[in-house]
Amino acid sequence: MGLQIIDRTFLALRSDRVHVDDITWYACSEREWGCNWLVREDAPAGRCISCRLTRTRPASDDTIALEKLAKTEEAKRRLMLQIADVGLPVVPWDVEPGGLGFDLLSSRSEGRPVVIGHANGIITIDLAESLDDVREAVRVKLGEPYRTILGHLRHEIGHYFQNVLITDETTWARCRDLFGDERESYRDAIDRHYSVGAPADWQSAFISEYATMHAWEDFAETFAHYLHIVGTLQTSAAIGIRLDAGASTLRDTDVVPREDYHDEPIGRVLADWAAMSQGFNRVNRSMGFGDLYPFTISPPVQRKLGFIHELITRAPLTTQQQIDLALASRDDERA
Ligand SMILES: [Zn+2]
Ligand SMILES: [Zn+2]
Known part of the structure; x- marks a missing residue:
């Protein structure tokens, strides 16, 4: 170990x-x-290590909020496990300024809105969104096809990793070519998005309407989808789900998902996902649910996902970083 x-x-x-x-x-x-x-x-x-990354949480006598915290922490452990699986480096907030941390607060307890977001390594989540009625009301109001706590976490950690993984001007230039210029005014982008909305043909180049708002959001949305895709393929592989070729499946080659796509091209990831997600959508419909994956991946989105795949698979997770993390947690005297 x-x-x-x-x-x-x-x-x-x-x-x-x-x-x-x-x-x-x-x-x-x-x-x-x-x-x-x-x-x-x-x-x-x-x-x-997962609980340690939680910087702020509800007061110890706020049992109603702490119950919501438990559900959110479960999603967070799934996220942290996946971050380790895909091999991304994590430096905790109490080891280095700008390190990763979580402020998990309930707008119900605070009596004020808690804005879900990321700033300088700290991810803020509104625990009230773990309540189905609250989250579903927001989803319907915003016209989103998908809204989950895990989805929020995967999106926000995308903001964190964009700055961690892109460290040179050449890579930033490639990023801007794909996602747009992140230096444009965020305030103007919010005003435009919530007054005019997404362009009518947004699906031709973006994974979601929210991704059209600003280059930061396009990257985070696409990053979240990368984690949705490889995470669900990984689970499929672990269970042993595969699609056999044959007339009844309309498929002339087998589809065998992998637990790890680190050494595979993005084309393989997307081909496996296209087949598997179609299958999962059919399974969901047979239970009367909506699609498991209610999104369309257009060629521009494929290129964005390819860029993120490249960033993640070449990320420098060194043994030294793992050692530092272990030592840091040993030195942590706070209970
Ligand atoms: Zn724990
Ligand atoms: Zn965002």
């Missing part, structure tokens, strides 16, 4: 602990609120 921060092993606990290879692992101190991750014996903080 060594210095690995996120391991995929399930272990049965006795008295909230388990011994593996002479190391004791303890249940995360947030277990009461549904966290099922473990903490190494030499990490005195008592919180797992």
Whole structure:
């Protein structure tokens, strides 16, 4: 297990602990609120790496908000597991200014709107959106085909990684060619989007209406879709779902999803997803639901996803960074 921060092993606990290879692992101190991750014996903080990234949370006596926190933290653990799987580097907010952190607040408890967003490494989520009626009302009002907490998290972490992964002018120039100029006024973009709306033909070049608002949002929306796609393909592969060629499937080649697309071209990712998402959409309809993936990936969006695939697969997750993370969590004296 060594210095690995996120391991995929399930272990049965006795008295909230388990011994593996002479190391004791303890249940995360947030277990009461549904966290099922473990903490190494030499990490005195008592919180797992996912819970540690939560910078702000509801007050300890606000049990109504804490119940919503539990649901949001579950989505966040799924996100963090995927971030580790795709091999992206994470530096926590308490290790470095601009590092990744989460402010998880409920607009219901605060008595004021909580704006979902990202600023300088910190992702803010309104916990009230974990309530189905609240989230669904917003989704209908904004005319969105899809709105989930996991989707919010994947979008916001896209903002974080855009600045982490693009570090030279050549790559920024390529990014601007695809997504537009992020230096344009964000305030003007918001005003335009909420007064005029998306252009009529937005589907020809964007993954969502929201992506048309500003270059930052186009990148974050597309990044979220990259995570939707490889995450769902990964789960499909883990379950063993595949599509066989044959007359009844209208397919002349087998489709076998992979758990890891790191060494595959984006074309393979998108071809697998086109086939699998069509299948999943049919499964959903057979239960009377809407499409699992209610989006169309046009050629310009394919190119944007290809750029993100390239950024992610060449990201410098070094062993040293993993070591620093492990040491940092060991040094963390706050309970
Ligand atoms: Zn935890
Ligand atoms: Zn955004």
